Amino acid sequence: MNLIGRLVESQRRSLPHPFRLTILAIVAWGFTVGNGMYLMSRFENTPGRSVVAPRHWPSDSVLLHTIKESTLVFFAHPRCPCTFASLEQLERILSKAKVPVQCNIVFLTPPENDLNWTDCANVDTAKSLQSSGIVFDEGDEIRRFGVTTSGHVLLYDATDRLVFSGGITISRGQRGDNIAVQSLIRLLNRQIPTMNAAPVFGCPLIPENSSNGDTASCPRS
Known part of the structure; x- marks a missing residue:
C-alpha cells in the first residue's frame, strides 16, 4: 500500500x-x-515530431516563390485551436520585416472533408496577414516539405537555402515574444539569428506511423 x-x-x-x-x-x-x-x-508542453525539411527549396513545389526574396511557409491545420496563437505570432513577425518577403500559409484540407472545413477563425486570421498567399493543400505540399505539425514555419533565403525550421510558440497556444520569433525577425531583416530551429507545438497534420499519405484530424477541434 x-x-x-x-x-x-x-x-x-x-x-x-x-x-x-x-x-x-x-x-x-x-x-x-x-x-x-x-x-x-x-x-x-509536448512538441510535435522532429522532422528534417528540405535544405533547399523543392523544385516541384507549386507555392509562391520569388527569386531574390526570402520565402516563408507556414503550415497549419485549419481547426487546430493551438494554431491561432501561432498565426498571431506570425503577424507580429511579418510586421517587423523591413525587406520584402513572400509568405505562404498552407492549410491542410483533406479531400474527404466538406467546405466548412476551412470556414474558421484560423483561415480568417490568415487572410488578414500582409504579404501572404493562402494555399489549401490536400497533403502534397505538407509531405513535400516533410512537416508533420500545425504551426511549423520554414524560411528559405533569397538563394533558396533553408535558414529556419520550427515553431514560433513556446508551448501550445502560448502567445508572446520568444527566441524563435526574434530569430525569424532577424533572419527576415538579413541579420544573424540566435537560433535556426525550434520545436513545434501544435496538432498533428500527418498521423504517426502513417505510410499511405493519410491526414490527421485535430484532437481538440
Whole structure:
C-alpha cells in the first residue's frame, strides 16, 4: 500500500463514518484534479515530431516563390485551436520585416472533408496577414516539405537555402515574444539569428506511423 493509501486507511479507522466518507471524497477529488492538471500541462508542453525539411527549396513545389526574396511557409491545420496563437505570432513577425518577403500559409484540407472545413477563425486570421498567399493543400505540399505539425514555419533565403525550421510558440497556444520569433525577425531583416530551429507545438497534420499519405484530424477541434 502506498503512502496515500496508508493515510486514507488511517483516517478511515480513526474517524466516525460520515467523516471517513468526506476524507475519502476530498482525497479522490484532489487526486483527480492533480492528475488532470498534469495531463494538461504535459499535452501543452509536448512538441510535435522532429522532422528534417528540405535544405533547399523543392523544385516541384507549386507555392509562391520569388527569386531574390526570402520565402516563408507556414503550415497549419485549419481547426487546430493551438494554431491561432501561432498565426498571431506570425503577424507580429511579418510586421517587423523591413525587406520584402513572400509568405505562404498552407492549410491542410483533406479531400474527404466538406467546405466548412476551412470556414474558421484560423483561415480568417490568415487572410488578414500582409504579404501572404493562402494555399489549401490536400497533403502534397505538407509531405513535400516533410512537416508533420500545425504551426511549423520554414524560411528559405533569397538563394533558396533553408535558414529556419520550427515553431514560433513556446508551448501550445502560448502567445508572446520568444527566441524563435526574434530569430525569424532577424533572419527576415538579413541579420544573424540566435537560433535556426525550434520545436513545434501544435496538432498533428500527418498521423504517426502513417505510410499511405493519410491526414490527421485535430484532437481538440
